[in-house]
Amino acid sequence: MFLATTILYIDRAALGILAPDLQKSIGWSEEQYGYINTAFMIAYAICFLLMGSIIDRIGTKKGYLLSIGIWSVATAAHALAGRWIGFAIARFSLAVGQSGNFPSAIKAVAEWFPKKERALAVGIFNGGANMGTILAPLIIPGLVLMAGTWRVAFLWTIPISLIWMVLWFFNYNRPGQHKRVSKEELSHINSDSESTESSERLPWKAILPHKGAWAIAVAKFMADPIWWFYLFWGAKFLNEKFGVNLKEIGLPFFTIYLVSWGMGILLGGFSSRLLKRGSSINRGRKLGMLACGICAIPVVFVPHTDSLWLAIALISLAAGGHCGWSANVFSLMSDIFPKKATASVAGFGGFCGAVGGAITAFGVGKILQNVGVDGYAIPFLVAGCGYLIALLLIHLIIPKIEPLKL
Incomplete structure (x- = not known):
């Protein structure tokens, strides 16, 4: 989950890092760049209302795969954009996928850790946000200058995302369904859980x-x-x-x-x-x-x-x-x-x-x-x-x- 969150912030930060050069090569105006980022934020706001309930419905394993799958495709779609409207559509789609990262990760933490250990687990995977924003400006400019095209900035994380998805698919299950979890580990995970915990969550x-x-x-x-x-x-x-x-x-x-x-x-x-x-x-x-x-x-x-x-x-x-x-x-x-x-x-x-x-x-x-x-x-x-x-x-x-x- 730390790696997924790191990838998320690298993919999110790429456009801002490249914006000065893209504005010159694509030819968008300041106003149009504002529209591109507005599209991202509108989708992010809307999906805060939707993704949590979707992930609750289909489960953490499928929910996380859906989330990173959507944002990986959306990230690659940036490389196909030739006008500002193409970037706006790609950013909107990116926000749809990325809005599912934190609900999926937090739900996974709730499934795998007792309450007293969850804060530490959340702190560890959330460190990917800082790691992504730190790594992006160190890696992306060098890749773009070496490849001679800005499009590589939106493509190089795709293989990493695919590897992550394969590892997640074959290794993640709820503790009670995981073959490598012993009875002692399962007892520890459920040590302070309550049967009413999920039903007690309050709506807005x-x-x-x-x-x-x-x-x-x-x-x-x-x-x-x-x-x-x-x-x-x-x-x-x-x-x-x-x-x-x-x-x-x-x-x-x-x-x-x-x-x-x-x-x-x-x-x-x-x-x-x-x-x-x-x-x-x-x-x-x-x-x-x-x-x-x-x-x-x-x-x-x-x-x-x-x-x-x-x-x-x-x-x-x-x-x-x-x-x-x-x-x-x-x-x-x-x-x-x-x-x-x-x-x-x-x-x-x-x-x-x-x-x-x-x-x-x-x-x-x-x-x-x-x-x-x-x-x-x-x-x-x-x-x-x-x-x-x-x-x-x-x-x-x-x-x-x-x-x-x-």
């Missing part, structure tokens, strides 16, 4: 009346689009502002995502340290989110500096703030809601984040089309202020973080 309609769900919706709606902006427009900005080309993009992007990974771990643990020292959940969690928001503020100066590495440092700091923010938001879900509701809350939050991403992608394309490179000042201003505005709204919605009894 059960969590929407509660203010906590809307606080989380605000946190995702305001913050997730900022990360998408860095992922989809980061390379274009560095190219247009500082002249960073495909050959040179690897080190700056590697630096941004490596630093953000490390900072995310530190900032994600900051509120936990406050709680261990006796802070209330309300104070500790909100101070942790405040620290993340403060880290993002200096990014507003990125469009106004003439130093490439100062810009990279400020984006790295802000991206690290985002990673810490995301960790705190996931913790906030379990702070407020019982375990039986966290899946529904996470799905609702993810849907809101994707809707925000679609609106942002459309807006950024329009701004850059009409204003040009100076228009980057607007999304960077939002990226610097968005977290603190979100935190203020969260505080107004839930002045005191308290667990709900559902």
Whole structure:
């Protein structure tokens, strides 16, 4: 699952890395590039509503194969695109497939690990997200320059995906049906399971009346689009502002995502340290989110500096703030809601984040089309202020973080 998530983020990041060169060779406008990313986000939002129930219905084994099969075909379809509309269709299809990765992986963890070990298992496979974003800028530019065509960037992971699918098909089963699982292992896996666990999962309609769900919706709606902006427009900005080309993009992007990974771990643990020292959940969690928001503020100066590495440092700091923010938001879900509701809350939050991403992608394309490179000042201003505005709204919605009894 770690490998699948790594492949997912490499495939997702490829277009953003190649965007400056593709814009010149394909000839799409800033507005059309915005449409391409809007198509991805719309599909991602819609499929947050669908893929979880589909995977529950057909099972983890078939569900994961369906997910990676769709996104592998969609990734290869990018290589066939010759106009912006072709990329938009490919990105829409990519989002359909990729929306099934996390529901499949989380369901597999629930099937194979007792509750007390699931957080660690999720942390391990979710590390593929960081690994993918770190590896993509190191591998893709070199492959493209060596092959002499951008199309290889959307084809080289296909054999890896096929190997993964074969291994998954022949090796994955539920523990009770797996030949290599002993009775002792099966007993350990089921040691803290409850027969009512699956039936207790709450639908959206059960969590929407509660203010906590809307606080989380605000946190995702305001913050997730900022990360998408860095992922989809980061390379274009560095190219247009500082002249960073495909050959040179690897080190700056590697630096941004490596630093953000490390900072995310530190900032994600900051509120936990406050709680261990006796802070209330309300104070500790909100101070942790405040620290993340403060880290993002200096990014507003990125469009106004003439130093490439100062810009990279400020984006790295802000991206690290985002990673810490995301960790705190996931913790906030379990702070407020019982375990039986966290899946529904996470799905609702993810849907809101994707809707925000679609609106942002459309807006950024329009701004850059009409204003040009100076228009980057607007999304960077939002990226610097968005977290603190979100935190203020969260505080107004839930002045005191308290667990709900559902």
